[in-house]
Amino acid sequence: MTKYQDIFTPGKIPDETYNDRAETKLVPEFNGALNSGGKIVLLTGQTKIGKTVLVRKVISDDKRIEIQASDLTDSSGNDPKLENVIATKLGTFPIEKETIKKIESENQISASATAKVGAKIKFWKSFISSAEASASANASRTGSSVINEIFKDDLFTKVSDYLIENEYVLVFDDFHYLSPEKQKEVVRRLKDPLSKGAKIVIVLIPNRNEDIISAEPDMMARTREIKVPSWKPDELRYVPNAGFKKLNVKLDDSVVDSIVENSFMNPYLVQDICSRICEDFNINETTDEVRQILIDEEQLNQVYNELTTSNSLIDLIEKGKTTKGPKRRKFHLINSQSSVDTYGLIIRALGMLADQNEIKISRLVDQINSIIREHDSGPRRSDITQTLGRMVDIAKESDERDPVLVYENDMVKMYDPFFSFDIKWKYMRE
Structure with missing residues (x-):
């Protein structure tokens, strides 16, 4: 009997529900880029969209040297040398x-x-x-000088040559989390082994490939970007359809549609939702006979609520920055006994619009006004944009290079699927 934990594997490499997304031609393109050599392969795509899974499926464990950003950083300030890490x-x-x-x-x-x-x-x-x-x-x-001659040789050259001779692939994951200085150091040192035939992959989020170029301008001709596209609904449906079939469980199409809709086009979230459904509905392992599991909308919403993390960043953003002056004005929410300030209004409105990656400020203002009781006058647009700016600052303090919330050109942008999922369901039952 196969357990559901072996089929739905959030955070792990999927086997039973792996979708190679053949139509995207990612696997042959990635293989071709690795085999042609001479260029660093830049694998770009949104957070947890499947970049690392692709790397680990294409490059075997015994030929992959995977280096995380944390491997190259040290809280003491004495960062480990690349050759020692390798x-x-x-x-x-x-x-x-x-x-x-x-x-x-x-x-x-x-x-x-x-x-x-x-x-x-x-x-x-x-x-x-x-x-x-x-x-x-x-x-x-004399003996000491021999030791110095042997062990104080250029270790970087030794490990680089060894990687090349034995056809290892050097993979840098989450490269965008390194400081610009560290990125420059690493890229500069990779130039020589690259020219000798080293196979190198750098995994990062979109719009960070310019980091490689800015680190070493002459690397522009020595890189090849492969973009991992967003998942399509049908590609995501494969996960629950294949997984529950292996468990001999049948779900209504409406349930699968809801799973996909609330995954924010992210395969990790699909795996997570399916895993929680198995847990909540006692789908522990494959059964001998087909089971029809009926799940209504209320039960599905309960699953989504259970999956929301106590996202401390959302709480931090909603709390806002402490400022001098009068107390913040409170607004009464429609169909609720709660009253919240402008920060709280923006968080709730963003949650209602979380299915959109980019939201016009005019749309956000309209949404805010729609959740305030009729006898209350809403905040001015200028108050909303000023407060939004402070919220973005808090998000940047948490992650300057990849903040979960961006506001520019009268557009609010949210590209982190996990933040969007949490913000959507945080106050859904209020």
Whole structure:
């Protein structure tokens, strides 16, 4: 029997419900870009749209060296060197036999150190330290110089050549989270191995490919962008249709349509919703006979409400910035006993319009006025735009390079599907 957790896998690489989206031709295009070489492949697409899944499906685990932005940053300010990170990811790094002979011929290094070299070096940096310590304790001046010659060689060249010779693919995930300075450093160092035939993939969100160019202007001709397009409704329907079929469960088409509609075109959210439906309706594993599960709108809404996180960023944005002066004016909500300030009005109105990625300010103002009791006069447009500007500032403080909320050219923009999902359902039952 197959458990539902093996079929619907939010946050993991899907197997049973994987959709290669053949019509997009992403897989052959990605393979072609990797095999042609000579260029960094820039894989761009919205948050959790399937970029990492594509990488892991196309490049086998034993040939993929995956580096996260966090691997290259250190809270202490002493960022790890790229070559040390790569060597650690490799886990083992073989040393040429002639190097071993050279050490042994000096007869100055302890047997334990020689044995470590003769096998394979695990965690390169740690070994360097132990070998140098052994040299200082046991070696003559000549022996020490041999150690320095071998282990203070250009490690970056060694690991780069090893990656090329063994056809590894170097993958940088969430590259946009690195500081501009770190991006520049990494891109600059990748130029030489790239010219030797290294296969390199950089995964990032849209409109961040210019970061690569600004880091090293002459890289423009050395990059190839592959855009992972937004999912279409039919592509998303494949997940619940295939998954529940494997569980021998039948759902009404209206339920599948609702799942897709509330996924904000994001496959991760589809997986999450399907997983929660299984949990709530005791669909634990594949059954021998087909089960028809009836789920009404109220029950579906309950599922969506359960999935909303206690999004602290939404709370932070709604709370707003503390300002001097009179207390904020409150507005009474229609069909509710609640009264909220302009921040609260904007959050609720955005929730009602969350299915749109871009919202005209005039549409937002109309939506705000529609949720205020008739006897209340709504906030002025200028008050709304000023408050909205402060809310955007809070979003930028949380993530300057990819804020969940943007306001420019009289348009409010929300491209994070998880923020949109949470903001839609936060006050749905108020």
